[in-house]
Amino acid sequence: MVEAIRFRDDIHEEPAVSLDAFLDQSNATAVRIEAGEDARLLLPLLDRISLVEIDFPVFGDGRGYSAAQILREAGYEGELRASGDVLVDQLAYMRRCGFDSFIPDAPIDPKVMEEALARYEHVYQGTSDQRTPIWRHRHG
């Protein structure tokens, strides 16, 4: 099993349950969303969640990016983890959409990751990572 890569200090160890199980079961605090499941179903329950794991069956399936954004836009502050076919060249965009931990199927070279994440000093759009978009730098 590949180690989780974390960009937050609190560690959540409870295994994530499926979305259906989570919605039925009031005491779980970690949930896993498959690509194609509706992250909005979690919005009324955000208070009790400390981990949402979103699966990427193949890296080209980009639904998880929107799921992450939806959760962060709704104020979710717990751990948001991407699992599955998560590759180093997708990490920067995932971070921008609010993911703060990763369990990739295949190991990621830490040095390549560091470079990839540090590469772009600026961004064009506002997203849930709250980085300042270029247009705001231009207009103060």
Added chain:
Amino acid sequence: MYQYDQYDQQMVDTRVEEFRDQVKRRLAGDLTEDQFKPLRLMNGLYLQLHAYMLRVAIPYGTLNSKQMRMLGHIARKYDRDYGHFTTRQNIQYNWIKLEEAPDLLADLASVEMHAIQTSGNCIRNISSDQYAGAARDEIADPRPWAEILRQWSSFHPEFSYLPRKFKIAVIASEEDRAAMRLHDIGIQLVRKDGELGAKFFVGGGMGRTPMIAPEIRDFVPADELISYAEACLRVYNRYGRRDNKYKARIKILVHELGAEEYTRQVEEEFAHMKTLGLNPPVEELARITEYFADPAFEGNAPDELDLSDPDFKLWVDQNVVAHKQPGYAIATISLKPKGGIPGDASSAQIDLMADLAEQYSFDELRVTHSQNIVLPHVRKSDLYAVWQKLDEAGLAPANLDLITDSIACPGLDYCSLANARSIPLAQKISERFADLGRQRELGELKLKISGCINACGHHHAGHIGILGVDRKGTENYQLLLGGSAAEDTSLAKITGPGFDEDGVIDAIETVTDVYLEEREGDERFIDTYRRVGMARFKEAIYG
């Protein structure tokens, strides 16, 4: 024209470094071709039949002479001395070496150009009206809006792994010169109570299931443009089909949900998006708009034109249209010489067009979706000199919008998906109809050729369309009639059984003969077709 500031330049330079690193990892074997593919595609690099093809973005089809010269330089240095202007107002090069691609991108970046998102399942280069800023009928210049969208869509983290590619066009006049409603999102700038805003059409496209985009909102104010676009994209990213590549474009989602339900979902998402502070302030649109201010037109440039040279007159009649500024004209350089490859230009021709733009058109050029080049701001008194220089370089075919001004996709000569060759067919047709008198007699006639059902040659939108199919292992061509990509958008219909190469050319000839017999008054081909219907043409073709 827009100019990069330090931020834009830094973004593009960083992308070059990033890609250099990715290529290095690929060449060292750290990345498999499967892993590398989406990365190179985000940079416009395709693996074709014989070599890599690189597509360079020309945002909204506008460029200056320095950029145009760079395109010539790239043709010389990295390709076989020519480039191919595409139906997406871009240019592509067919013979690129992977090892050299990073240097090529660095050269492009030095003139504020790039290949970002010219392929892949992301938001592609934004297209626009090739006459923007010069057209008489526009209510504003659409390009500042296109530039806002370019920046927003570049490196968009949420929308870079969409179900399928995504194309946006922005226009600002009633006459549609950009096939706006055949885009995933078509935006038409409109005024409401004096305020400029965007009318949204979503879910158009060509490909195997062509559709005309329905209007989903009549007015989006400038300072909500981005959140509305985000809402459109988010619904698509979440619910667009990913199970079947051929059903993955947004047009299928809009069609399956129905425009009304899709719109409802977008509006719901929009209500939420509006609260997130995603929209640049109006000052940003104002900042960008300043770059597109009119050039310093001469107030009293003479409006008369000496048309005593008959060849010049033919060119003016066909390739020159009225400019909003008296004394000026918009001139189209046709890249469709007799027997030539539609959209191809040699590096010498590219350089010449750059020189002409610098000297005679306030340093501006445009690429059109019908694969021609426009000099948007030429003083009428300079037109003759411009024409003479073009003519010497083989760049003065007087055939804009005539049958030989055809669009053709790369087809079987380059494309790994093709069923049939497109380019040689276009060449033969242009030879068969070479007589300019005959072409002019036939008038406006848009001929569009695709080498397979993916429709890169826009055959559905041709007054006459040709589709290459594979029939028991031999190339076969279906003929279609009645399409249009203009404001009267319509989709062409197949006439019947297909033909071999010579057969389809004969059939086109038959079709044009029927038109000449049936035409009433000054009807164009498409008008006659719409009036008399398919049956008359079918009968003549198949007897």
